[in-house]
Amino acid sequence: MNDIVDHRIRRTWTPEGASAAELPAKALRWLSERIGPLTPETAEQAVAPDSAIAVPVSGLPADAAADLLAVVGRENVLDDRAERLGRAGGLSYLDLIRRRHPALGLAVPDAVVLPADPDEVQRVLEVCTAHDVGVVPFGGGTSVVGGVNALRGSKESVIALDLARLDRLVSVDPVSRTAVLQAGVRGPEAERLLALHGFTLGHVPQSFERATIGGFAATRSAGQASSGYGRFEDMVTGVRLATPRGQWRLGAAPASAAGPDLRQLAVGSEGALGVITEVEVRVRPLPGVERYEAFVLNGWQQGSAAVRAMAQAGLLADITRLSDSEETEVSLSLNSGWKIFALRRYLAARGVGEPCLLVLGWHGSSRGRIAERRRRTVRLLRAAGAVSIGTAPGESWRRGRFHGPRQRDALMEHGVCVETLETATYWSSLDRLRDEVRAALRGALPSGAVVMCHISHAYETGASLYFTTLAARDGADPVGQWERAKAAASRAISEGQDRPLGTISHHHAVGVDHAPYLGAEIGELGLQVLRAVKATVDPEGILNPGKLLEQDPADGRAWIRD
Numbered sequence: 001m002n003d004i005v006d007h008r009i010r011r012t013w014t015p016e017g018a019s020a021a022e023l024p025a026k027a028l029r030w031l032s033e034r035i036g037p038l039t040p041e042t043a044e045q046a047v048a049p050d051s052a053i054a055v056p057v058s059g060l061p062a063d064a065a066a067d068l069l070a071v072v073g074r075e076n077v078l079d080d081r082a083e084r085l086g087r088a089g090g091l092s093y094l095d096l097i098r099r100r101h102p103a104l105g106l107a108v109p110d111a112v113v114l115p116a117d118p119d120e121v122q123r124v125l126e127v128c129t130a131h132d133v134g135v136v137p138f139g140g141g142t143s144v145v146g147g148v149n150a151l152r153g154s155k156e157s158v159i160a161l162d163l164a165r166l167d168r169l170v171s172v173d174p175v176s177r178t179a180v181l182q183a184g185v186r187g188p189e190a191e192r193l194l195a196l197h198g199f200t201l202g203h204v205p206q207s208f209e210r211a212t213i214g215g216f217a218a219t220r221s222a223g224q225a226s227s228g229y230g231r232f233e234d235m236v237t238g239v240r241l242a243t244p245r246g247q248w249r250l251g252a253a254p255a256s257a258a259g260p261d262l263r264q265l266a267v268g269s270e271g272a273l274g275v276i277t278e279v280e281v282r283v284r285p286l287p288g289v290e291r292y293e294a295f296v297l298n299g300w301q302q303g304s305a306a307v308r309a310m311a312q313a314g315l316l317a318d319i320t321r322l323s324d325s326e327e328t329e330v331s332l333s334l335n336s337g338w339k340i341f342a343l344r345r346y347l348a349a350r351g352v353g354e355p356c357l358l359v360l361g362w363h364g365s366s367r368g369r370i371a372e373r374r375r376r377t378v379r380l381l382r383a384a385g386a387v388s389i390g391t392a393p394g395e396s397w398r399r400g401r402f403h404g405p406r407q408r409d410a411l412m413e414h415g416v417c418v419e420t421l422e423t424a425t426y427w428s429s430l431d432r433l434r435d436e437v438r439a440a441l442r443g444a445l446p447s448g449a450v451v452m453c454h455i456s457h458a459y460e461t462g463a464s465l466y467f468t469t470l471a472a473r474d475g476a477d478p479v480g481q482w483e484r485a486k487a488a489a490s491r492a493i494s495e496g497q498d499r500p501l502g503t504i505s506h507h508h509a510v511g512v513d514h515a516p517y518l519g520a521e522i523g524e525l526g527l528q529v530l531r532a533v534k535a536t537v538d539p540e541g542i543l544n545p546g547k548l549l550e551q552d553p554a555d556g557r558a559w560i561r562d
């Protein structure tokens with residue numbers, strides 16, 4: 001079993017484990033004052049042994065198993081409970097809760113299959129089509145929308161198709177600045193391999209340490225530096241897919257008017273239209289210099305107007321992230337490193353009563369190049385009323401940029417209901433969307449719940465909104481508690497007059513959790529178009545049953561409560 005999967009079973013993000021993110025006493029005190037007394041989980045709940053989780057005997061038919069062994073070798077068809085449990089779902093709050101409360105049940109694949117290369121992936125799909133076995137493509141397993149849950153749909157058995165062995169940088173074209181990476185390469189390894197050639201991808205989501213190139217493409221991921229490097233789909237120049245109907249290569253030129261851009265059907269296909277085996281990406285020269293800094297704006301309106309002005313003037317930093325006052329308050333309260341009292345006094349003296357933190361990160365070939373870019377941005381920000389608080393808080397953000405999942409591990413140990421959700425809309429609707437989602441979450445969660453929001457992806461025409469909630473967990477019904485809150489927020493996002501107020505997902509994708517809301521966004525005709533594509537490439541419906549397009553009430557949700 002690889003380290004990553006092993007540590008996921010133990011419910012810790014990295015090998016260092018939850019101890020890497022122990023919450024300081026000050027943070028716990030602050031939190032219990034805000035959301036009510038924390039009720040740490042019992043030792044049994046916190047580390048439920050694997051043996052406590054019911055894992056049915058593998059239902060993979062013997063003849064299908066034999067054919068799979070013939071393709072990938074005996075050691076790459078795994079049916080022991082630990083390996084299967086390791087791929088039983090992703091990393092949403094509900095996924096983690098199910099692992100802590102074994103009685104809630106988990107959807108466990110019948111086997112884990114690890115092909116070595118694109119041709120083996122293709123042959124695995126042929127075997128699964130012949131034996132009518134469902135296939136869940138599994139990258140880093142960091143889905144937070146149920147994308148890798150081992151649902152069966154109409155199939156008797158389902159495998160997790162783990163792409164971990166597709167871990168190579170296939171080629172680099174330094175002239176065109178493109179590179180081909182296999183789907184199973186994880187974020188840090190992709191950067192390491194590209195750096196050997198002097199390049200970077202610049203795709204750094206918070207799940208960077210574990211998520212894969214194939215997963216980024218399959219979910220239309222957006223990284224923290226999207227303002228500078230673009231979203232993942234902006235980086236993709238070509239895709240190689242294995243489908244039950246054969247291999248499909250897309251992307252012949254950097255731009256094309258040869259009909260609709262079918263690459264964009266593969267990007268965002270969430271394992272339902274094919275298995276992405278290779279991705280050709282645009283790469284950029286490694287930046288020689290980085291600079292992180294922070295400003296404070298007075299209130300959300302002033303902050304979001306400043307980010308809009310930056311976006312519309314083409315003056316965004318590579319990383320541009322605005323926290324609302326609630327999120328800023330939490331950062332200030334929980335951060336032990338800053339001189340908080342002095343900072344609050346300084347801001348009050350500058351007339352900032354409702355601080356909203358704006359972090360900017362700059363990448364460039366030299367200090368001079370960065371200075372040149374930031375000069376105009378800083379002028380704009382000063383005119384918008386922003387107060388510079390220097391590089392220390394920016395550096396602190398950079399150092400902690402991947403700590404979120406570890407802190408979540410620690411918060412869960414303390415009995416907190418901690419989850420995130422995200423959306424995006426046009427600037428003219430942004431404030432209304434934020435107000436409505438906050439009201440929906442507050443209405444559904446216990447009083448005192450902390451509901452924070454930030455903008456971390458901004459465009460000329462609009463921005464994403466990312467919400468984080470912290471609430472006292474309902475120990476008797478933790479799943480129902482979050483499902484109700486999430487449904488209320490999703491309704492607020494999806495309702496609107498002639499179009500929804502926002503998108504049901506800016507970068508987490510659809511999976512199971514957002515499937516009921518997809519129709520509101522793309523219309524019944526849109527759903528039919530996608531179903532027609534699915535019927536063409538996957539006529540037997542083996543690929544990722546119950547995700548993206550399908551809502552199978554008998555399978556899609558019921559197992560959660562079983």
Ligand SMILES: Cc1cc2nc3c(=O)[nH]c(=O)nc-3n(C[C@H](O)[C@H](O)[C@H](O)COP(=O)(O)OP(=O)(O)OC[C@H]3O[C@@H](n4cnc5c(N)ncnc54)[C@H](O)[C@@H]3O)c2cc1C
Binds near residue numbers: 147217222544
């Ligand atoms: C703590 C945390 C922070 C996160 N932060 C971000 C963030 O900042 N930005 C962001 O965009 N997302 C974020 N996510 C969500 C998640 O990391 C992304 O969706 C990521 O792109 C998933 O990559 P993965 O390799 O883990 O894919 P998986 O979780 O393994 O799979 C995701 C979906 O893609 C399909 N899939 C995976 N690989 C392939 C393939 N090769 N071919 C076809 N289908 C495939 C799966 O079947 C599934 O439907 C975060 C998640 C967590 C847990």
